[in-house]
Amino acid sequence: MQARLSDFFKKDFCSLDLKAATKEGAIREIAALLSKSGKLKDNERFVSDLLGKWRHNPGCFDKKTAIAHSLSESVDGLVAGFGRSKNGIDFNAPDCEKANLVFLIGANPRDLDIYLVMLAKLSKLLSEEFFRRELSSAVTHSEIISIIKRFEVR
Amino acid sequence: MAVKNIVVSVAGENGGISTVKYAIYLARLLSSKLTAIYVVNERILNELLVRKIFVEAEAHSYARDLEERSRRLLERVREMAHSKGVECETILLKGAIHEEIINHTRAMKADMLVMGELKEVLSLKEIFYDEGERIFREAPCPVVVVKNAAEVERLYKEL
Numbered sequence: 620m621q622a623r624l625s626d627f628f629k630k631d632f633c634s635l636d637l638k639a640a641t642k643e644g645a646i647r648e649i650a651a652l653l654s655k656s657g658k659l660k661d662n663e664r665f666v667s668d669l670l671g672k673w674r675h676n677p678g679c680f681d682k683k684t685a686i687a688h689s690l691s692e693s694v695d696g697l698v699a700g701f702g703r704s705k706n707g708i709d710f711n712a713p714d715c716e717k718a719n720l721v722f723l724i725g726a727n728p729r730d731l732d733i734y735l736v737m738l739a740k741l742s743k744l745l746s747e748e749f750f751r752r753e754l755s756s757a758v759t760h761s762e763i764i765s766i767i768k769r770f771e772v773r
Numbered sequence: 774m775a776v777k778n779i780v781v782s783v784a785g786e787n788g789g790i791s792t793v794k795y796a797i798y799l800a801r802l803l804s805s806k807l808t809a810i811y812v813v814n815e816r817i818l819n820e821l822l823v824r825k826i827f828v829e830a831e832a833h834s835y836a837r838d839l840e841e842r843s844r845r846l847l848e849r850v851r852e853m854a855h856s857k858g859v860e861c862e863t864i865l866l867k868g869a870i871h872e873e874i875i876n877h878t879r880a881m882k883a884d885m886l887v888m889g890e891l892k893e894v895l896s897l898k899e900i901f902y903d904e905g906e907r908i909f910r911e912a913p914c915p916v917v918v919v920k921n922a923a924e925v926e927r928l929y930k931e932l
Contacts, residue, residue: 739817
């Protein structure tokens, strides 16, 4: 039985206007939203795991989109969040300019299978230009969730 | 027709163990041989590598993790079957899940395939791309889809 991205992305875990200007700031901001899920046992450790992972893998999907992801003992199950930045965030990565769309996925190592499936589904959706475009122009948090739902089942 | 060979597709610990328990129950009831197959989803790792979500070292490390985990899980399945007096062979494969399960079920001339519950389908795309759906539709033998974990648990305990 396979889960869907929309089982994890919730409107409370999305920001339409990230304040951060750095990748660390963006991760912290989205992780703070994810703490509302009740699945983060240790927010600081989660952020540190994501940043540690990012030193080896910049996580840039394309020039304008970044995916921060990591397995972390500080997560119960799997969490997924999203942030959008008007000015873009510098990820200091060769393939990335300034990312306007930032996704964050974290999972407990026990949930490696579902972590891989969710990353694969997200990267497949992100390869669709219309998906990225709709996320960029969404006006409300609910709209973000509707877009994810619509694209993953169509 | 006697059901001599039952194959169970082991999909992981979440929910997968209930499927295994029902397969053991059926194998014992029908005096069948049980084969538990786990497929390490290598295709997904390759996809993530190609899409630059993973770097090479990362993909290799996850592949090793998945393999170790699945070995442990299959060993647990073998012990569970043994404890209920059921002969169980375990097979670890790598590749695309539905292809490997279908090919092996066919090659082994299995009389029955036992698999986990399918998720509600919301679109045609899910019918075509969901691994479980594809196994269910393309299997060369009768398929048992396991539901109701509480009832399965009760039956298993009664064995």
